[in-house]
Amino acid sequence: MCLAIPGKIKSIESKYDGLVRMAKVTFGGIVKEASLEMVPQAKEGDYVLVHVGVAISIVDEEEAKKTFRYLEEMGEVEEELNISEFLPDKEEYR
Amino acid sequence: MKFLTEYRDPEVAQRYLEEIKKTVTQPWTIMEVCGGQTHSLVKNGILNMLPKEINMVHGPGCPVCVTPLNLIDKAVYLAEEKGVILCSFGDMLRVPGSEKSLLEAKANGADMRILYSPLEAVKIAQQNPDKQVVFFAVGFETTAPANALSVVHAHRLGLKNYSILASHVLVPPAIEAVMEDDESHIQAFLAAGHVCTIMGTLEYYPLVERFKVPVVVTGFEPIDLLQGILMTVRQLENGEAKVENQYSRMVKEEGNPMAQDTIYEVFEVTDRLWRGMEVIPMSGYEVKEKYAEFDAKRKFNVNIPEAPENQECIAGEIMKGIKKPFECQHFGKKCKPESPIGAPMVSSEGACAAYYHFSGMLEKIEEEQAL
Numbered sequence: 281m282c283l284a285i286p287g288k289i290k291s292i293e294s295k296y297d298g299l300v301r302m303a304k305v306t307f308g309g310i311v312k313e314a315s316l317e318m319v320p321q322a323k324e325g326d327y328v329l330v331h332v333g334v335a336i337s338i339v340d341e342e343e344a345k346k347t348f349r350y351l352e353e354m355g356e357v358e359e360e361l362n363i364s365e366f367l368p369d370k371e372e373y374r
Numbered sequence: 375m376k377f378l379t380e381y382r383d384p385e386v387a388q389r390y391l392e393e394i395k396k397t398v399t400q401p402w403t404i405m406e407v408c409g410g411q412t413h414s415l416v417k418n419g420i421l422n423m424l425p426k427e428i429n430m431v432h433g434p435g436c437p438v439c440v441t442p443l444n445l446i447d448k449a450v451y452l453a454e455e456k457g458v459i460l461c462s463f464g465d466m467l468r469v470p471g472s473e474k475s476l477l478e479a480k481a482n483g484a485d486m487r488i489l490y491s492p493l494e495a496v497k498i499a500q501q502n503p504d505k506q507v508v509f510f511a512v513g514f515e516t517t518a519p520a521n522a523l524s525v526v527h528a529h530r531l532g533l534k535n536y537s538i539l540a541s542h543v544l545v546p547p548a549i550e551a552v553m554e555d556d557e558s559h560i561q562a563f564l565a566a567g568h569v570c571t572i573m574g575t576l577e578y579y580p581l582v583e584r585f586k587v588p589v590v591v592t593g594f595e596p597i598d599l600l601q602g603i604l605m606t607v608r609q610l611e612n613g614e615a616k617v618e619n620q621y622s623r624m625v626k627e628e629g630n631p632m633a634q635d636t637i638y639e640v641f642e643v644t645d646r647l648w649r650g651m652e653v654i655p656m657s658g659y660e661v662k663e664k665y666a667e668f669d670a671k672r673k674f675n676v677n678i679p680e681a682p683e684n685q686e687c688i689a690g691e692i693m694k695g696i697k698k699p700f701e702c703q704h705f706g707k708k709c710k711p712e713s714p715i716g717a718p719m720v721s722s723e724g725a726c727a728a729y730y731h732f733s734g735m736l737e738k739i740e741e742e743q744a745l
């Protein structure tokens with residue numbers, strides 16, 4: 281029941297005299313309604329994380345790439361460290 | 375599906391696994407607090423792929439599993455004796471109460487509705503003005519805004535026939551309880567990404583400070599979990615203990631302030647009994663006085679005596695990471711998802727059910743028995 285999955289906002293409509301914004305969100309082929317009350321800045325085309333009928337977060341697309349860059353970045357840092365081991369001690373240049 | 379399937383890419387998973395293997399030099403015990411993560415780790419076979427040095431133990435983060443027996447008895451009573459329309463998430467249905475489960479109450483003719491969202495329960499209340507509608511509002515911080523929102527909606531609509539039976543628990547006090555137990559030897563935590571979507575990451579700094587354990591906020595897909603484990607192991611191997619955020623595409627440091635406001639509009643923090651464990655101070659939410667008319671506990675004033683727990687179930691030890699499901703003598707024998715003794719065998723986020731369905735542990739046990 282704690283499942284929350286990201287989907288794309290297809291359309292937004294107001295309910296209860298404009299008090300509540302509801303969105304149609306697509307998850308692959310499935311469309312479900314979700315309340316946007318917790319993410320008032322969400323707009324059509326955004327990806328939102330939906331949990332039990334309520335959008336709780338807007339997916340940060342820049343941050344999403346980090347998981348795929350993490351290994352590379354980690355590698356780079358390590359390489360730098362390794363290289364520095366072979367370099368003459370900075371002290372010697374003084 | 376964008377932001378979903380790419381986090382299941384087997385090649386990326388493999389690279390993460392290799393990196394974990396390269397990094398680890400000694401045994402480490404890491405707890406994933408959230409049952410959703412337990413489910414994903416077992417279902418995707420990650421537990422079997424990790425190097426043997428890494429011992430993943432499964433935490434108390436299954437809201438269905440820790441819902442007190444007495445509340446289930448109350449829900450059954452409301453459905454059977456008070457003639458309410460009792461609405462619930464599907465996971466709660468089979469959880470054994472002291473005498474029966476909600477499913478058995480339904481079979482006896484109670485009006486039970488399985489819902490995807492608490493907001494649907496408000497609609498049912500609108501459509502059935504002559505009936506009382508109660509939503510069994512179970513959950514962690516992730517679900518609290520939605521449950522609170524249902525009360526706000528009902529209030530706004532002026533409904534007099536809607537209330538919630540709140541069973542809300544909080545993650546950080548549970549981590550404290552686990553760390554304070556002498557028998558548990560947890561060295562690091564994967565914090566539950568979806569809980570942090572709401573609450574943010576700030577709550578974990580005092581825990582890291584106090585217990586000197588790494589806490590890595592982690593998502594639920596295989597790559598998320600592997601990255602979270604790698605980040606944790608790197609901290610452990612470097613002798614560090616800090617809060618890191620693997621799930622930054624969903625989790626901001628401050629969480630979702632709007633959702634927090636909704637929670638605190640309706641709920642207040644109170645001491646709370648965790649089924650299988652104990653009363654943990656300031657570890658749950660109850661409905662505030664202001665919304666008393668939407669609180670099923672006050673509205674119906676049901677006094678059901680506390681029933682004793684089934685002593686055969688060792689769910690408490692499992693949820694504190696002291697034992698694994700297959701160490702329970704009833705696992706897969708007397709206790710199965712169709713005939714559960716304890717809640718962790720019912721919920722899809724319960725460790726016992728996850729092991730039963732996916733891990734092949736059962737076959738191993740059966741093989742051993744056959745020998």
Ligand code: SF4
Pocket residue numbers: 686687688689692699702703704705706709710714715716717718719726
């Ligand atoms: S296998 Fe069943 S009896 Fe044993 S701990 Fe799990 S739920 Fe309880």
